[in-house]
Amino acid sequence: MSVSYQSLAPDFAVCGQLQPSDMAELAQAGFKSVIINRPDGEGGAEQPQSDAVLAAARAAGMEARYQPVVSGSVTQANVVxxxxxxxxxxxxxxxxxxxxxRCTKLFQSAQNLASDQSQG
Incomplete structure:
Protein backbone atom coordinates (compact mmCIF):
# COMPACT_ATOMS: atom_id res chain seq x y z
CA MET A 1 0.00 0.00 0.00
CA SER A 2 1.44 3.36 -0.97
CA VAL A 3 -0.72 5.38 1.46
CA SER A 4 0.80 5.48 4.93
CA TYR A 5 -1.63 6.00 7.78
CA GLN A 6 -1.70 5.63 11.57
CA SER A 7 -4.54 3.76 13.27
CA LEU A 8 -5.74 5.49 16.45
CA ALA A 9 -8.66 3.11 17.07
CA PRO A 10 -9.95 -0.08 15.43
CA ASP A 11 -12.24 1.98 13.17
CA PHE A 12 -10.30 5.25 12.85
CA ALA A 13 -6.99 6.31 11.28
CA VAL A 14 -5.20 9.53 10.32
CA CYS A 15 -2.66 10.50 7.71
CA GLY A 16 -1.12 13.44 5.91
CA GLN A 17 -2.25 14.99 2.64
CA LEU A 18 -3.91 12.61 0.21
CA GLN A 19 -4.49 12.84 -3.52
CA PRO A 20 -7.65 11.98 -5.44
CA SER A 21 -5.73 9.04 -6.88
CA ASP A 22 -5.31 7.58 -3.34
CA MET A 23 -9.04 7.08 -2.78
CA ALA A 24 -9.46 3.77 -4.64
CA GLU A 25 -6.54 2.29 -2.68
CA LEU A 26 -8.09 3.38 0.62
CA ALA A 27 -11.43 1.85 -0.35
CA GLN A 28 -9.65 -1.40 -1.23
CA ALA A 29 -7.95 -1.26 2.18
CA GLY A 30 -11.40 -1.30 3.77
CA PHE A 31 -12.03 2.34 4.64
CA LYS A 32 -15.68 3.33 4.32
CA SER A 33 -15.33 7.08 4.95
CA VAL A 34 -12.87 9.96 4.54
CA ILE A 35 -12.79 13.28 6.41
CA ILE A 36 -10.74 16.17 5.00
CA ASN A 37 -9.60 18.51 7.77
CA ARG A 38 -7.14 20.55 5.69
CA PRO A 39 -8.55 23.82 4.33
CA ASP A 40 -8.32 24.29 0.57
CA GLY A 41 -5.28 26.35 -0.42
CA GLU A 42 -3.36 25.82 2.82
CA GLY A 43 -0.57 24.00 0.97
CA GLY A 44 -0.52 26.22 -2.09
CA ALA A 45 -1.12 25.17 -5.67
CA GLU A 46 0.28 21.65 -5.13
CA GLN A 47 -2.52 20.76 -2.71
CA PRO A 48 -5.50 19.12 -4.42
CA GLN A 49 -8.84 20.85 -3.96
CA SER A 50 -11.24 19.16 -1.56
CA ASP A 51 -13.89 18.84 -4.30
CA ALA A 52 -11.57 16.61 -6.34
CA VAL A 53 -10.76 14.41 -3.33
CA LEU A 54 -14.43 14.19 -2.30
CA ALA A 55 -15.47 13.20 -5.82
CA ALA A 56 -12.74 10.54 -6.03
CA ALA A 57 -13.67 9.13 -2.61
CA ARG A 58 -17.33 8.89 -3.60
CA ALA A 59 -16.41 7.32 -6.94
CA ALA A 60 -14.47 4.69 -4.97
CA GLY A 61 -17.60 3.92 -2.95
CA MET A 62 -16.75 5.79 0.25
CA GLU A 63 -18.57 8.48 2.18
CA ALA A 64 -16.58 11.74 2.28
CA ARG A 65 -16.84 15.02 4.18
CA TYR A 66 -14.94 18.31 4.08
CA GLN A 67 -14.46 19.85 7.53
CA PRO A 68 -11.69 22.45 7.21
CA VAL A 69 -9.85 23.20 10.44
CA VAL A 70 -7.13 25.85 10.67
CA SER A 71 -3.79 24.44 11.82
CA GLY A 72 -3.01 25.36 15.41
CA SER A 73 -6.51 26.75 15.94
CA VAL A 74 -8.71 23.76 16.75
CA THR A 75 -11.87 25.13 18.38
CA GLN A 76 -14.48 23.47 20.56
CA ALA A 77 -16.94 23.86 17.67
CA ASN A 78 -14.48 21.97 15.41
CA VAL A 79 -14.36 19.15 17.97
CA VAL A 80 -18.15 18.98 18.28
CA ARG A 102 -4.68 18.12 13.45
CA CYS A 103 -6.85 15.05 12.86
CA THR A 104 -5.23 13.30 15.82
CA LYS A 105 -6.01 16.28 18.05
CA LEU A 106 -9.59 16.39 16.78
CA PHE A 107 -10.05 12.66 17.40
CA GLN A 108 -8.58 12.75 20.89
CA SER A 109 -10.65 15.81 21.78
CA ALA A 110 -13.80 14.17 20.38
CA GLN A 111 -13.08 11.07 22.51
CA ASN A 112 -12.70 13.28 25.58
CA LEU A 113 -15.93 15.09 24.72
CA ALA A 114 -17.80 11.79 24.45
CA SER A 115 -16.33 10.63 27.74
CA ASP A 116 -17.33 13.89 29.45
CA GLN A 117 -20.86 13.65 28.08
CA SER A 118 -21.29 10.04 29.21
CA GLN A 119 -20.20 10.98 32.73
CA GLY A 120 -22.20 14.16 32.96
Missing part, protein backbone atom coordinates in the same frame (compact mmCIF):
# COMPACT_ATOMS: atom_id res chain seq x y z
CA UNK A 81 -18.52 18.90 14.47
CA UNK A 82 -15.82 16.22 14.17
CA UNK A 83 -17.47 14.09 16.88
CA UNK A 84 -20.77 14.35 14.97
CA UNK A 85 -19.06 13.17 11.77
CA UNK A 86 -17.62 10.18 13.62
CA UNK A 87 -21.15 9.28 14.73
CA UNK A 88 -22.63 9.82 11.27
CA UNK A 89 -20.10 8.17 8.97
CA UNK A 90 -19.66 4.43 8.51
CA UNK A 91 -16.32 3.10 9.75
CA UNK A 92 -13.57 2.58 9.39
CA UNK A 93 -12.93 6.29 8.89
CA UNK A 94 -9.70 7.90 7.67
CA UNK A 95 -9.17 11.61 8.40
CA UNK A 96 -6.39 13.66 6.86
CA UNK A 97 -4.76 17.08 7.04
CA UNK A 98 -1.21 18.24 6.27
CA UNK A 99 0.54 15.77 8.56
CA UNK A 100 -2.23 13.97 10.46
CA UNK A 101 -1.56 15.96 13.65
Missing amino acids: DFAALLQELPGPVLAFCRSGG
Whole structure:
Protein backbone atom coordinates (compact mmCIF):
# COMPACT_ATOMS: atom_id res chain seq x y z
CA MET A 1 0.00 0.00 0.00
CA SER A 2 1.44 3.36 -0.97
CA VAL A 3 -0.72 5.38 1.46
CA SER A 4 0.80 5.48 4.93
CA TYR A 5 -1.63 6.00 7.78
CA GLN A 6 -1.70 5.63 11.57
CA SER A 7 -4.54 3.76 13.27
CA LEU A 8 -5.74 5.49 16.45
CA ALA A 9 -8.66 3.11 17.07
CA PRO A 10 -9.95 -0.08 15.43
CA ASP A 11 -12.24 1.98 13.17
CA PHE A 12 -10.30 5.25 12.85
CA ALA A 13 -6.99 6.31 11.28
CA VAL A 14 -5.20 9.53 10.32
CA CYS A 15 -2.66 10.50 7.71
CA GLY A 16 -1.12 13.44 5.91
CA GLN A 17 -2.25 14.99 2.64
CA LEU A 18 -3.91 12.61 0.21
CA GLN A 19 -4.49 12.84 -3.52
CA PRO A 20 -7.65 11.98 -5.44
CA SER A 21 -5.73 9.04 -6.88
CA ASP A 22 -5.31 7.58 -3.34
CA MET A 23 -9.04 7.08 -2.78
CA ALA A 24 -9.46 3.77 -4.64
CA GLU A 25 -6.54 2.29 -2.68
CA LEU A 26 -8.09 3.38 0.62
CA ALA A 27 -11.43 1.85 -0.35
CA GLN A 28 -9.65 -1.40 -1.23
CA ALA A 29 -7.95 -1.26 2.18
CA GLY A 30 -11.40 -1.30 3.77
CA PHE A 31 -12.03 2.34 4.64
CA LYS A 32 -15.68 3.33 4.32
CA SER A 33 -15.33 7.08 4.95
CA VAL A 34 -12.87 9.96 4.54
CA ILE A 35 -12.79 13.28 6.41
CA ILE A 36 -10.74 16.17 5.00
CA ASN A 37 -9.60 18.51 7.77
CA ARG A 38 -7.14 20.55 5.69
CA PRO A 39 -8.55 23.82 4.33
CA ASP A 40 -8.32 24.29 0.57
CA GLY A 41 -5.28 26.35 -0.42
CA GLU A 42 -3.36 25.82 2.82
CA GLY A 43 -0.57 24.00 0.97
CA GLY A 44 -0.52 26.22 -2.09
CA ALA A 45 -1.12 25.17 -5.67
CA GLU A 46 0.28 21.65 -5.13
CA GLN A 47 -2.52 20.76 -2.71
CA PRO A 48 -5.50 19.12 -4.42
CA GLN A 49 -8.84 20.85 -3.96
CA SER A 50 -11.24 19.16 -1.56
CA ASP A 51 -13.89 18.84 -4.30
CA ALA A 52 -11.57 16.61 -6.34
CA VAL A 53 -10.76 14.41 -3.33
CA LEU A 54 -14.43 14.19 -2.30
CA ALA A 55 -15.47 13.20 -5.82
CA ALA A 56 -12.74 10.54 -6.03
CA ALA A 57 -13.67 9.13 -2.61
CA ARG A 58 -17.33 8.89 -3.60
CA ALA A 59 -16.41 7.32 -6.94
CA ALA A 60 -14.47 4.69 -4.97
CA GLY A 61 -17.60 3.92 -2.95
CA MET A 62 -16.75 5.79 0.25
CA GLU A 63 -18.57 8.48 2.18
CA ALA A 64 -16.58 11.74 2.28
CA ARG A 65 -16.84 15.02 4.18
CA TYR A 66 -14.94 18.31 4.08
CA GLN A 67 -14.46 19.85 7.53
CA PRO A 68 -11.69 22.45 7.21
CA VAL A 69 -9.85 23.20 10.44
CA VAL A 70 -7.13 25.85 10.67
CA SER A 71 -3.79 24.44 11.82
CA GLY A 72 -3.01 25.36 15.41
CA SER A 73 -6.51 26.75 15.94
CA VAL A 74 -8.71 23.76 16.75
CA THR A 75 -11.87 25.13 18.38
CA GLN A 76 -14.48 23.47 20.56
CA ALA A 77 -16.94 23.86 17.67
CA ASN A 78 -14.48 21.97 15.41
CA VAL A 79 -14.36 19.15 17.97
CA VAL A 80 -18.15 18.98 18.28
CA ASP A 81 -18.52 18.90 14.47
CA PHE A 82 -15.82 16.22 14.17
CA ALA A 83 -17.47 14.09 16.88
CA ALA A 84 -20.77 14.35 14.97
CA LEU A 85 -19.06 13.17 11.77
CA LEU A 86 -17.62 10.18 13.62
CA GLN A 87 -21.15 9.28 14.73
CA GLU A 88 -22.63 9.82 11.27
CA LEU A 89 -20.10 8.17 8.97
CA PRO A 90 -19.66 4.43 8.51
CA GLY A 91 -16.32 3.10 9.75
CA PRO A 92 -13.57 2.58 9.39
CA VAL A 93 -12.93 6.29 8.89
CA LEU A 94 -9.70 7.90 7.67
CA ALA A 95 -9.17 11.61 8.40
CA PHE A 96 -6.39 13.66 6.86
CA CYS A 97 -4.76 17.08 7.04
CA ARG A 98 -1.21 18.24 6.27
CA SER A 99 0.54 15.77 8.56
CA GLY A 100 -2.23 13.97 10.46
CA GLY A 101 -1.56 15.96 13.65
CA ARG A 102 -4.68 18.12 13.45
CA CYS A 103 -6.85 15.05 12.86
CA THR A 104 -5.23 13.30 15.82
CA LYS A 105 -6.01 16.28 18.05
CA LEU A 106 -9.59 16.39 16.78
CA PHE A 107 -10.05 12.66 17.40
CA GLN A 108 -8.58 12.75 20.89
CA SER A 109 -10.65 15.81 21.78
CA ALA A 110 -13.80 14.17 20.38
CA GLN A 111 -13.08 11.07 22.51
CA ASN A 112 -12.70 13.28 25.58
CA LEU A 113 -15.93 15.09 24.72
CA ALA A 114 -17.80 11.79 24.45
CA SER A 115 -16.33 10.63 27.74
CA ASP A 116 -17.33 13.89 29.45
CA GLN A 117 -20.86 13.65 28.08
CA SER A 118 -21.29 10.04 29.21
CA GLN A 119 -20.20 10.98 32.73
CA GLY A 120 -22.20 14.16 32.96
